[in-house]
Amino acid sequence: MRYFVHIGYNGLHYGGWQKQPGVANVQGVLEKFLSQALKTPIAINGCGRTDAHVHASQFFFHMDVEQEWDFDLLFRLNKLLPHNIAVFDIIPVEAQRHARFDAVKRSYDYFLHTYKNPFLHGLSSYYLLPDLNFTEMKRAVDLLPKYKDYRCFCTSPDKYEHTICNVMSADLFTDQRGEKLRFQISSNRFLSKMIRIIMGQLLKVGKGQLSVDGFEHYLISRETPALITPAHPQGLYLSKVTYPYLNLPPREEFSAFQQNQSADIWVPI
The missing domain is CATH 3.30.70.660 (Pseudouridine synthase I, catalytic domain, C-terminal subdomain)
Structure with missing residues (x-):
């Protein structure tokens, strides 16, 4: 079964999204704790590749899981993950959906x-x-x-x-x-x-x-x-x-100090 996972992260202390040896990266952290939670190796595909120290207030990746879990995976992941990565939604999708190539x-x-x-x-x-x-x-x-x-x-x-x-x-x-x-x-x-x-x-x-x-x-x-x-x-x-087929509003509270002020402080030039 394929799932889209909706996340946000503060990238300040990461060398980017993409998994690479010897460099702290968001993809590697997620794969580690997903594999731990589901007790099977999990590989994920992200919607893009953010650079070192770049943030994402909305990001999606997809993963394939052979056997459905019988516990609150969203809750467990957010307990396991470091404070600078948050999981917002886990969404079942059709098998051919692709987090990167389908983004318009x-x-x-x-x-x-x-x-x-x-x-x-x-x-x-x-x-x-x-x-x-x-x-x-x-x-x-x-x-x-x-x-x-x-x-x-x-x-x-x-x-x-x-x-x-x-x-x-x-x-x-x-x-x-x-x-x-x-x-x-x-x-x-x-x-x-x-x-x-x-x-x-x-x-x-x-x-x-x-x-x-x-x-x-x-x-x-x-x-x-x-x-x-x-x-x-x-x-x-x-x-x-x-x-x-998927157009979710950003969970802006993840970067609330910046983005939730938009209605009050940001003026078009």
């Missing part, structure tokens, strides 16, 4: 703050940049859905068959004091470090180091910037994964 849209949020705040440490990226030009950054963000080839904003474009991404939406928000920034982007797929590279370029626009025309030039020409400066990873969240 993935949405990310990137949070940053421009003043030193110990309570945001690890949840948002700190940049001491109090005079960012949000208007110019917003102009650059508005260009993103107009282009399909994101070769210019990828660390290793040649490893992909193609670098086409269907960016469905992109937006920028600030808090009422102008001290926090939230970048949102949704696409059918993302390339290696694509969002952090885009955010790094947007910061250059905000600092006046790169014009909006210069930002667009990369998208038009598909030329990689001479100096790639990805934004810090700890501000990035995989926040929504959508399937044709």
Whole structure:
């Protein structure tokens, strides 16, 4: 029987989702405790691969279990798992459903703050940049859905068959004091470090180091910037994964300090 498992995790102390030897990773932790709870080796397939220190307020993986359990697996897993990984739902699905290949849209949020705040440490990226030009950054963000080839904003474009991404939406928000920034982007797929590279370029626009025309030039020409400066990873969240047959709202309380404030503090630019 195949199951989709809906989880969230704080990735600050992990080297990413993917299992790899000698590096703390989310997949390995989950497989360890699933195998322990079900008393049989369990392999899982995730909906994507988040980088080191990147969070997920919504993430799905699928697993195949031959014999159904007769106890509260959700409760037991959350007792076993470390505090930075939470299981929200375990959903039976048809055998051919695939957590990665069936996803039709993935949405990310990137949070940053421009003043030193110990309570945001690890949840948002700190940049001491109090005079960012949000208007110019917003102009650059508005260009993103107009282009399909994101070769210019990828660390290793040649490893992909193609670098086409269907960016469905992109937006920028600030808090009422102008001290926090939230970048949102949704696409059918993302390339290696694509969002952090885009955010790094947007910061250059905000600092006046790169014009909006210069930002667009990369998208038009598909030329990689001479100096790639990805934004810090700890501000990035995989926040929504959508399937044709499954569209669950995020359990935003997992990253409540950031996301549940959206109705009150985030103002579109």
